[in-house]
Amino acid sequence: MRAGDVRVLARAVSVVEDRLPEAAELLAACRQSAVRALRIGVTGPPGAGKSTLVDQLARLLRAEGKTVAVLAVDPSSPFTGGALLGDRIRMQGFADDDGVFIRSMASRGAMGGIARAAADVCTVMEAAGRETVLIETVGVGQDEVDVVGLADVAVVVLAPGMGDDVQSLKAGLMEVADVFAVNKADRGGAEAVEAEITSMQALASEHGAWVPPVVRTVATTGDGVSALLSAARHCAAQKSARRERIRASVKLDQLRLDHMGVAVRSIAAARGFYEALGLSVTHEETVEHEKVKTAMLPLGDTRIELLEATEADSVIGRFIEKRGEGLHHIAVYVPGVDAAFERMKAQGVRLASNAVRVGAGGHRYFFVHPSSTGGVLLEIVGEDKA
Numbered sequence: 001m002r003a004g005d006v007r008v009l010a011r012a013v014s015v016v017e018d019r020l021p022e023a024a025e026l027l028a029a030c031r032q033s034a035v036r037a038l039r040i041g042v043t044g045p046p047g048a049g050k051s052t053l054v055d056q057l058a059r060l061l062r063a064e065g066k067t068v069a070v071l072a073v074d075p076s077s078p079f080t081g082g083a084l085l086g087d088r089i090r091m092q093g094f095a096d097d098d099g100v101f102i103r104s105m106a107s108r109g110a111m112g113g114i115a116r117a118a119a120d121v122c123t124v125m126e127a128a129g130r131e132t133v134l135i136e137t138v139g140v141g142q143d144e145v146d147v148v149g150l151a152d153v154a155v156v157v158l159a160p161g162m163g164d165d166v167q168s169l170k171a172g173l174m175e176v177a178d179v180f181a182v183n184k185a186d187r188g189g190a191e192a193v194e195a196e197i198t199s200m201q202a203l204a205s206e207h208g209a210w211v212p213p214v215v216r217t218v219a220t221t222g223d224g225v226s227a228l229l230s231a232a233r234h235c236a237a238q239k240s241a242r243r244e245r246i247r248a249s250v251k252l253d254q255l256r257l258d259h260m261g262v263a264v265r266s267i268a269a270a271r272g273f274y275e276a277l278g279l280s281v282t283h284e285e286t287v288e289h290e291k292v293k294t295a296m297l298p299l300g301d302t303r304i305e306l307l308e309a310t311e312a313d314s315v316i317g318r319f320i321e322k323r324g325e326g327l328h329h330i331a332v333y334v335p336g337v338d339a340a341f342e343r344m345k346a347q348g349v350r351l352a353s354n355a356v357r358v359g360a361g362g363h364r365y366f367f368v369h370p371s372s373t374g375g376v377l378l379e380i381v382g383e384d385k386a
Contacts, residue, residue: 006101013103016117017117019117023120033126035127037069039133041135041151042137043155043157043173044156045158053225056222057225061132061229067100073135101128103125105118118150155178155232156177156179159183160185160190160192179232186221186223256302257302257332258302258333259296261329263307263319267295271295271306279304291309292314293308294308305331329376329378337356337381350368350372364381365381367379368380
Protein backbone atom coordinates (compact mmCIF):
# COMPACT_ATOMS: atom_id res chain seq x y z
CA MET A 1 0.00 0.00 0.00
CA ARG A 2 2.80 2.41 0.90
CA ALA A 3 4.46 1.55 -2.40
CA GLY A 4 1.46 3.01 -4.21
CA ASP A 5 -0.52 -0.10 -5.13
CA VAL A 6 -4.08 1.21 -5.56
CA ARG A 7 -5.63 -2.26 -5.40
CA VAL A 8 -4.01 -2.93 -2.05
CA LEU A 9 -5.18 0.45 -0.79
CA ALA A 10 -8.75 -0.42 -1.83
CA ARG A 11 -8.55 -3.70 0.08
CA ALA A 12 -7.10 -1.96 3.14
CA VAL A 13 -9.96 0.54 3.15
CA SER A 14 -12.45 -2.35 2.99
CA VAL A 15 -10.76 -4.00 5.98
CA VAL A 16 -11.23 -0.97 8.23
CA GLU A 17 -14.66 -0.04 6.86
CA ASP A 18 -16.01 -3.55 7.50
CA ARG A 19 -14.18 -3.84 10.84
CA LEU A 20 -12.54 -7.11 9.93
CA PRO A 21 -10.38 -8.84 12.58
CA GLU A 22 -7.12 -7.52 11.12
CA ALA A 23 -8.34 -3.89 11.14
CA ALA A 24 -6.80 -3.01 14.52
CA GLU A 25 -3.34 -4.21 13.51
CA LEU A 26 -3.60 -2.46 10.15
CA LEU A 27 -4.63 0.84 11.72
CA ALA A 28 -1.86 0.63 14.33
CA ALA A 29 0.66 0.28 11.50
CA CYS A 30 -0.93 3.11 9.50
CA ARG A 31 -0.73 5.48 12.47
CA GLN A 32 3.02 5.03 12.56
CA SER A 33 3.25 6.67 9.13
CA ALA A 34 4.92 10.07 9.03
CA VAL A 35 2.61 11.23 6.22
CA ARG A 36 0.04 13.83 7.25
CA ALA A 37 -2.37 14.82 4.50
CA LEU A 38 -4.29 18.07 4.24
CA ARG A 39 -7.88 17.03 4.92
CA ILE A 40 -10.47 19.28 3.30
CA GLY A 41 -14.07 18.59 4.26
CA VAL A 42 -16.72 19.69 1.76
CA THR A 43 -20.19 19.86 3.24
CA GLY A 44 -23.50 21.61 2.72
CA PRO A 45 -27.16 21.04 1.89
CA PRO A 46 -28.26 18.67 -0.89
CA GLY A 47 -27.99 20.02 -4.40
CA ALA A 48 -25.36 22.65 -3.65
CA GLY A 49 -22.89 21.03 -6.07
CA LYS A 50 -20.48 19.41 -3.62
CA SER A 51 -19.55 16.47 -5.85
CA THR A 52 -18.78 18.61 -8.87
CA LEU A 53 -16.75 20.96 -6.68
CA VAL A 54 -14.76 18.04 -5.24
CA ASP A 55 -14.14 16.81 -8.79
CA GLN A 56 -12.72 20.21 -9.77
CA LEU A 57 -10.57 20.41 -6.64
CA ALA A 58 -9.12 16.99 -7.44
CA ARG A 59 -8.36 18.10 -11.01
CA LEU A 60 -6.61 21.23 -9.78
CA LEU A 61 -4.54 19.26 -7.27
CA ARG A 62 -3.52 16.74 -9.93
CA ALA A 63 -2.46 19.59 -12.20
CA GLU A 64 -0.09 20.60 -9.37
CA GLY A 65 1.26 17.05 -9.23
CA LYS A 66 -0.35 16.25 -5.87
CA THR A 67 -1.71 12.81 -5.02
CA VAL A 68 -5.34 12.89 -3.95
CA ALA A 69 -7.79 10.69 -2.09
CA VAL A 70 -11.52 11.35 -2.18
CA LEU A 71 -13.82 9.98 0.50
CA ALA A 72 -17.42 10.53 -0.57
CA VAL A 73 -20.27 9.57 1.76
CA ASP A 74 -23.67 8.73 0.30
CA PRO A 75 -26.87 8.21 2.31
CA SER A 76 -28.08 4.68 2.99
CA SER A 77 -31.63 3.67 2.20
CA PRO A 78 -33.76 3.32 5.37
CA PHE A 79 -35.59 0.47 3.63
CA THR A 80 -32.87 -1.65 2.02
CA GLY A 81 -29.76 -0.38 3.82
CA GLY A 82 -28.09 0.08 0.43
CA ALA A 83 -26.77 3.25 -1.15
CA LEU A 84 -26.39 4.62 -4.65
CA LEU A 85 -22.70 5.47 -4.59
CA GLY A 86 -23.19 8.21 -7.12
CA ASP A 87 -19.79 9.82 -6.78
CA ARG A 88 -18.23 6.92 -8.66
CA ILE A 89 -20.54 7.84 -11.53
CA ARG A 90 -19.90 11.58 -11.32
CA MET A 91 -16.08 11.31 -11.13
CA GLN A 92 -15.31 8.92 -13.99
CA GLY A 93 -12.66 11.26 -15.38
CA PHE A 94 -10.04 9.80 -13.01
CA ALA A 95 -10.60 6.15 -13.90
CA ASP A 96 -7.10 5.79 -15.41
CA ASP A 97 -5.27 8.07 -12.96
CA ASP A 98 -3.65 6.23 -10.04
CA GLY A 99 -2.86 9.63 -8.53
CA VAL A 100 -6.52 9.94 -7.55
CA PHE A 101 -8.09 7.33 -5.30
CA ILE A 102 -11.86 7.62 -4.92
CA ARG A 103 -13.83 5.74 -2.30
CA SER A 104 -17.56 6.07 -1.83
CA MET A 105 -18.99 4.94 1.50
CA ALA A 106 -22.56 4.40 2.59
CA SER A 107 -23.52 6.34 5.71
CA ARG A 108 -25.06 3.14 7.15
CA GLY A 109 -27.47 5.19 9.19
CA ALA A 110 -24.82 7.33 10.87
CA MET A 111 -25.90 10.87 11.64
CA GLY A 112 -23.67 13.91 11.25
CA GLY A 113 -22.99 13.67 7.51
CA ILE A 114 -20.13 11.16 7.56
CA ALA A 115 -19.81 7.40 7.99
CA ARG A 116 -18.59 5.97 11.28
CA ALA A 117 -15.47 4.46 9.72
CA ALA A 118 -14.52 7.71 7.95
CA ALA A 119 -11.73 8.64 10.38
CA ASP A 120 -10.08 5.23 10.04
CA VAL A 121 -10.38 5.34 6.25
CA CYS A 122 -8.65 8.74 6.21
CA THR A 123 -5.84 7.29 8.32
CA VAL A 124 -5.33 4.50 5.79
CA MET A 125 -5.37 6.93 2.87
CA GLU A 126 -2.75 9.09 4.56
CA ALA A 127 -0.53 6.09 5.22
CA ALA A 128 -0.75 5.28 1.51
CA GLY A 129 0.97 8.61 0.83
CA ARG A 130 -2.00 10.67 -0.37
CA GLU A 131 -1.07 14.31 0.09
CA THR A 132 -4.63 15.69 0.13
CA VAL A 133 -7.81 13.97 1.30
CA LEU A 134 -11.10 15.48 0.10
CA ILE A 135 -14.02 14.44 2.31
CA GLU A 136 -17.47 14.96 0.82
CA THR A 137 -20.36 14.58 3.23
CA VAL A 138 -23.91 13.60 2.43
CA GLY A 139 -26.32 16.50 1.96
CA VAL A 140 -26.51 17.86 5.50
CA GLY A 141 -28.67 20.15 7.60
CA GLN A 142 -28.31 22.44 10.57
CA ASP A 143 -26.69 20.28 13.24
CA GLU A 144 -24.80 17.74 11.12
CA VAL A 145 -21.30 19.03 11.75
CA ASP A 146 -19.20 15.89 12.35
CA VAL A 147 -16.90 16.78 9.45
CA VAL A 148 -15.33 19.54 11.54
CA GLY A 149 -13.84 16.92 13.84
CA LEU A 150 -12.39 14.97 10.93
CA ALA A 151 -11.09 17.59 8.48
CA ASP A 152 -8.43 20.25 8.87
CA VAL A 153 -10.57 22.70 6.91
CA ALA A 154 -14.36 22.67 6.64
CA VAL A 155 -15.73 24.14 3.42
CA VAL A 156 -19.48 24.84 3.59
CA VAL A 157 -21.01 24.94 0.12
CA LEU A 158 -24.15 27.00 -0.50
CA ALA A 159 -25.92 27.92 -3.71
CA PRO A 160 -28.44 30.56 -4.75
CA GLY A 161 -32.01 29.63 -5.55
CA MET A 162 -32.33 26.98 -2.82
CA GLY A 163 -34.80 28.79 -0.61
CA ASP A 164 -33.92 30.15 2.82
CA ASP A 165 -30.94 27.83 3.38
CA VAL A 166 -28.67 30.38 5.02
CA GLN A 167 -31.31 31.21 7.62
CA SER A 168 -32.12 27.57 8.33
CA LEU A 169 -28.47 26.60 8.76
CA LYS A 170 -27.36 29.52 10.94
CA ALA A 171 -27.51 27.82 14.34
CA GLY A 172 -25.27 24.91 13.39
CA LEU A 173 -23.45 24.28 10.16
CA MET A 174 -22.79 27.95 9.39
CA GLU A 175 -20.91 28.36 12.66
CA VAL A 176 -18.28 25.71 11.95
CA ALA A 177 -17.31 26.82 8.43
CA ASP A 178 -13.68 27.70 7.82
CA VAL A 179 -14.44 28.74 4.24
CA PHE A 180 -17.75 29.45 2.51
CA ALA A 181 -18.18 28.50 -1.15
CA VAL A 182 -21.11 30.14 -2.90
CA ASN A 183 -21.38 27.69 -5.76
CA LYS A 184 -23.37 28.08 -8.99
CA ALA A 185 -22.36 31.73 -8.84
CA ASP A 186 -23.27 32.16 -12.51
CA ARG A 187 -26.90 32.05 -11.44
CA GLY A 188 -28.76 35.06 -10.21
CA GLY A 189 -28.83 35.46 -6.47
CA ALA A 190 -25.20 34.66 -5.67
CA GLU A 191 -24.64 38.21 -4.50
CA ALA A 192 -27.56 37.95 -2.09
CA VAL A 193 -26.21 34.70 -0.58
CA GLU A 194 -22.77 36.24 -0.14
CA ALA A 195 -24.27 39.37 1.42
CA GLU A 196 -26.28 37.33 3.91
CA ILE A 197 -23.20 35.34 4.95
CA THR A 198 -21.24 38.55 5.39
CA SER A 199 -23.99 40.16 7.46
CA MET A 200 -24.24 37.05 9.61
CA GLN A 201 -20.50 37.27 10.29
CA ALA A 202 -20.84 40.94 11.22
CA LEU A 203 -23.35 40.00 13.92
CA ALA A 204 -21.02 37.44 15.48
CA SER A 205 -19.88 38.36 18.98
CA GLU A 206 -16.26 37.56 18.13
CA HIS A 207 -14.32 36.05 15.28
CA GLY A 208 -10.99 35.12 16.75
CA ALA A 209 -8.02 35.19 14.39
CA TRP A 210 -9.87 33.73 11.40
CA VAL A 211 -12.90 35.14 9.62
CA PRO A 212 -14.18 32.56 7.11
CA PRO A 213 -13.80 34.01 3.61
CA VAL A 214 -16.59 33.75 1.05
CA VAL A 215 -15.49 32.43 -2.33
CA ARG A 216 -17.74 32.35 -5.37
CA THR A 217 -17.38 29.25 -7.54
CA VAL A 218 -18.89 27.70 -10.63
CA ALA A 219 -18.04 24.03 -10.24
CA THR A 220 -19.20 23.05 -13.72
CA THR A 221 -16.57 25.29 -15.32
CA GLY A 222 -13.95 25.41 -12.56
CA ASP A 223 -14.29 29.16 -12.03
CA GLY A 224 -13.19 30.19 -8.53
CA VAL A 225 -11.92 26.72 -7.58
CA SER A 226 -8.30 27.87 -7.45
CA ALA A 227 -9.27 30.70 -5.08
CA LEU A 228 -11.20 28.20 -2.96
CA LEU A 229 -8.21 25.88 -2.67
CA SER A 230 -5.95 28.82 -1.77
CA ALA A 231 -8.38 29.89 0.97
CA ALA A 232 -8.50 26.36 2.37
CA ARG A 233 -4.72 26.10 2.45
CA HIS A 234 -4.40 29.51 4.07
CA CYS A 235 -6.88 28.48 6.74
CA ALA A 236 -4.95 25.27 7.43
CA ALA A 237 -1.76 27.29 7.85
CA GLN A 238 -3.39 29.87 10.12
CA LYS A 239 -5.42 27.65 12.43
CA SER A 240 -6.22 29.46 15.64
CA ALA A 241 -7.67 28.92 19.08
CA ARG A 242 -11.12 29.37 17.54
CA ARG A 243 -10.64 26.20 15.48
CA GLU A 244 -9.60 24.18 18.50
CA ARG A 245 -12.52 25.55 20.50
CA ILE A 246 -14.96 24.45 17.79
CA ARG A 247 -13.44 20.98 17.70
CA ALA A 248 -13.86 20.68 21.46
CA SER A 249 -17.46 21.89 21.35
CA VAL A 250 -18.56 19.20 18.88
CA LYS A 251 -16.83 16.25 20.50
CA LEU A 252 -20.07 15.16 22.10
CA ASP A 253 -21.41 14.56 18.59
CA GLN A 254 -18.65 12.00 18.10
CA LEU A 255 -19.35 9.95 21.23
CA ARG A 256 -20.73 6.50 20.63
CA LEU A 257 -21.35 3.25 22.45
CA ASP A 258 -18.29 1.16 21.60
CA HIS A 259 -19.10 -2.13 23.32
CA MET A 260 -20.59 -3.86 26.36
CA GLY A 261 -18.27 -6.06 28.42
CA VAL A 262 -19.82 -9.27 29.77
CA ALA A 263 -17.88 -11.34 32.31
CA VAL A 264 -18.22 -15.10 31.73
CA ARG A 265 -16.62 -18.16 33.26
CA SER A 266 -15.95 -19.65 29.85
CA ILE A 267 -16.00 -17.94 26.46
CA ALA A 268 -16.26 -21.31 24.75
CA ALA A 269 -19.43 -22.09 26.69
CA ALA A 270 -20.99 -18.62 26.45
CA ARG A 271 -20.46 -18.02 22.75
CA GLY A 272 -22.86 -20.82 21.84
CA PHE A 273 -25.86 -18.71 22.83
CA TYR A 274 -24.69 -15.66 20.88
CA GLU A 275 -23.91 -17.74 17.81
CA ALA A 276 -27.36 -19.30 17.99
CA LEU A 277 -28.68 -15.75 18.07
CA GLY A 278 -26.90 -15.08 14.78
CA LEU A 279 -23.78 -13.30 16.06
CA SER A 280 -20.26 -14.54 15.43
CA VAL A 281 -16.91 -13.97 17.10
CA THR A 282 -14.64 -11.92 14.83
CA HIS A 283 -11.67 -11.39 17.13
CA GLU A 284 -10.20 -13.20 20.13
CA GLU A 285 -7.24 -11.98 22.14
CA THR A 286 -5.56 -12.48 25.49
CA VAL A 287 -4.54 -9.28 27.27
CA GLU A 288 -1.70 -10.47 29.48
CA HIS A 289 -1.45 -7.46 31.80
CA GLU A 290 -5.20 -7.64 32.54
CA LYS A 291 -5.13 -11.44 32.89
CA VAL A 292 -8.17 -11.72 30.65
CA LYS A 293 -9.16 -13.41 27.43
CA THR A 294 -11.57 -11.48 25.21
CA ALA A 295 -13.88 -12.34 22.33
CA MET A 296 -15.63 -9.68 20.24
CA LEU A 297 -19.06 -10.17 18.68
CA PRO A 298 -20.20 -7.30 16.41
CA LEU A 299 -23.79 -6.24 17.02
CA GLY A 300 -24.95 -3.55 14.61
CA ASP A 301 -22.78 -0.48 15.19
CA THR A 302 -21.53 -1.72 18.54
CA ARG A 303 -20.10 -4.96 19.96
CA ILE A 304 -20.43 -7.42 22.80
CA GLU A 305 -17.12 -8.25 24.47
CA LEU A 306 -16.98 -11.55 26.34
CA LEU A 307 -14.42 -11.51 29.16
CA GLU A 308 -12.90 -14.68 30.64
CA ALA A 309 -10.34 -14.52 33.45
CA THR A 310 -7.07 -16.32 32.80
CA GLU A 311 -6.27 -16.23 36.52
CA ALA A 312 -8.55 -16.22 39.54
CA ASP A 313 -6.62 -13.31 41.05
CA SER A 314 -7.63 -10.80 38.38
CA VAL A 315 -10.24 -8.10 37.92
CA ILE A 316 -12.61 -10.40 36.03
CA GLY A 317 -11.80 -13.38 38.25
CA ARG A 318 -12.68 -11.43 41.40
CA PHE A 319 -15.79 -9.96 39.75
CA ILE A 320 -17.18 -13.41 38.94
CA GLU A 321 -16.24 -14.76 42.37
CA LYS A 322 -18.14 -11.93 44.05
CA ARG A 323 -21.08 -11.30 41.69
CA GLY A 324 -21.15 -14.16 39.23
CA GLU A 325 -21.38 -13.83 35.48
CA GLY A 326 -22.96 -10.69 34.06
CA LEU A 327 -22.48 -7.18 32.68
CA HIS A 328 -19.10 -5.94 33.80
CA HIS A 329 -18.84 -2.56 32.06
CA ILE A 330 -20.07 -0.30 29.30
CA ALA A 331 -17.51 1.26 26.94
CA VAL A 332 -17.94 4.65 25.28
CA TYR A 333 -15.70 5.81 22.44
CA VAL A 334 -14.38 9.38 22.69
CA PRO A 335 -12.03 11.26 20.35
CA GLY A 336 -8.91 12.31 22.24
CA VAL A 337 -8.83 9.73 25.03
CA ASP A 338 -5.73 11.28 26.62
CA ALA A 339 -7.36 14.70 26.82
CA ALA A 340 -10.51 13.12 28.26
CA PHE A 341 -8.45 11.40 30.97
CA GLU A 342 -6.70 14.63 31.99
CA ARG A 343 -9.96 16.60 31.90
CA MET A 344 -11.82 14.15 34.13
CA LYS A 345 -8.92 13.94 36.55
CA ALA A 346 -8.80 17.73 36.80
CA GLN A 347 -12.56 17.85 37.40
CA GLY A 348 -12.30 15.45 40.34
CA VAL A 349 -14.02 12.51 38.65
CA ARG A 350 -13.23 9.31 40.52
CA LEU A 351 -11.20 7.17 38.12
CA ALA A 352 -10.62 3.45 38.41
CA SER A 353 -7.45 3.73 36.31
CA ASN A 354 -4.27 5.61 37.13
CA ALA A 355 -3.28 5.99 33.46
CA VAL A 356 -4.48 5.42 29.91
CA ARG A 357 -3.57 1.87 28.90
CA VAL A 358 -3.58 -0.27 25.76
CA GLY A 359 -6.14 -3.07 25.58
CA ALA A 360 -7.52 -5.68 23.20
CA GLY A 361 -7.28 -4.73 19.54
CA GLY A 362 -4.76 -1.97 20.31
CA HIS A 363 -7.35 0.53 21.55
CA ARG A 364 -6.43 2.88 24.40
CA TYR A 365 -8.66 3.08 27.44
CA PHE A 366 -9.24 3.99 31.06
CA PHE A 367 -12.04 3.23 33.54
CA VAL A 368 -14.31 5.57 35.50
CA HIS A 369 -15.44 4.34 38.92
CA PRO A 370 -19.14 3.48 39.31
CA SER A 371 -19.49 6.08 42.08
CA SER A 372 -19.11 8.81 39.46
CA THR A 373 -21.36 7.28 36.80
CA GLY A 374 -24.51 6.29 38.65
CA GLY A 375 -23.50 2.76 39.49
CA VAL A 376 -21.94 1.34 36.31
CA LEU A 377 -18.26 0.83 35.57
CA LEU A 378 -17.61 2.96 32.49
CA GLU A 379 -14.71 2.35 30.12
CA ILE A 380 -13.56 5.30 28.02
CA VAL A 381 -11.89 4.07 24.84
CA GLY A 382 -10.19 5.86 21.98
CA GLU A 383 -7.75 5.44 19.16
CA ASP A 384 -4.06 4.66 19.44
CA LYS A 385 -1.96 7.67 20.29
CA ALA A 386 -0.55 9.24 17.14
